[in-house]
Amino acid sequence: MKYAVTGATGNLGSRVVKKLTALVEKKDLVAIVHSMSKAKALQEQAIAVRQGDYSDSASMTEALQGIDLLIYIPSKTYDVVQRVQELENTLTAMGHAKVKKIVFVSFFADQEKNPFTMSPYYGYAPRRLAGSDFAYTIVKNALYADPLVPYLPELIERKNIIYPVGAEKLSFISLDDSAEALAQLAIQPELRDRGQTYLLSQKNSYSMPELAAVMSAVTDKTIGYQPVSLTTFAEIYKGDGDGNELASMYHGGALGMLSGVTNDFETITGHAPTDMRTFLQENYSK
Structure with missing residues (x-):
């Protein structure tokens, strides 16, 4: 069995490659990257690296030669049309390279009425795969917990979480846990290839006062919850280049669409995911 991982130098892809190297022989693993530089x-670890450009199906076809199972981690663009075209190019390349199986990495903001900028893409992809001839599996991630760690100093200074989600809860998963589940799924054919959909989350979702209490306990600083408006949130983070997109995501959260939890991680891996308090304790330095 030959496995390929796209986005193999990214935050999630690099972790998936690392997890897979502990489960399969390196000769059976290919890391597909946008930039060889x-x-x-990866090359120093004797992992085969191939360049593949989502925008070029010919490039992806060459990168996918000899691959049996593709773990497809999308690009980070907020351009829905571009993201759809990248998927279409990849599926075209899979057909030309005769790749039969795909694990599609998704996000749980895919509901029909979800206002998140990327929701149309996350709704499109499963339907597109369902109408294809590929053996596929959908893996939806909850919100990544990892960005909370570098965000803590700002929250400590503000003395409050400001996410505009009101009384609704948010669900999280760490990048490491997501990567472990994806790697484990890849080597367990009994759990994939038949259109299964999994949601990777911690065991509990959190209201913002609950999350603030966890953060306060970990940092020994008082953090409360004082939400700002969606407009204000977008304005605060517009300098980062994704203020409006993040605001649209938390708009979905305010509608209760980012709170889902399942036991799917444990089904795939055989153990519970890392809980939020443990995750923050292990990664935050006071």
């Missing part, structure tokens, strides 16, 4: 660390 960022792949030195």
Whole structure:
């Protein structure tokens, strides 16, 4: 069995590759990257690296030669049309390279009425795969917990979480846990290839006062909850280049659409995911 991982130098892809190296022989693993200049660390580990450009189906076809199962991690663009075209290019390349199986990495903001900018893409992809001839599996991630760690100093300074989600809860998963589940799923054919959909989450979702209490306990600083409006949130983070997109995501959260939890992680891995308090304790330095 030959496995390929796209986005193999990214935050999630690099972790998936690392997890897979502990489960399969390196000769059976291919890391697909957009830029070879960022792949030195992978090459030093004797992992096969191939360049593949989502925008070029010919490039992806060459990268996918000899692959049996693709773990497809999308790009980070907020351009829905571009993201759809990247998927279409990849599926075309899979057909030309005769790749039969795909694990599609998704996000749980895919509801029909979800106002998140990328919701149309996350709704499109499963339906597109369902109408294809590929053996596929959908893996939806909850919100990544990892960005909370570098965000803590700002929250400590503000003395409050400001996410505009009101009384609704948010659900999280760590990048490491997501990567472990994806790697484990890849080597367990009994759990994939038949259109299964999994949601990777911690065991509990959190209201913002509950999350603030966890953060306060971990940091020994008082953090409360004082939400701002969606407009204000977008304005605060517009300098980062994704203020409006993040605001649209939390709009979905305010509608109760980012709170889902399941036991799917445990089904795939055989153990519970890392809970929020443990995750923050292990990654935050006071």
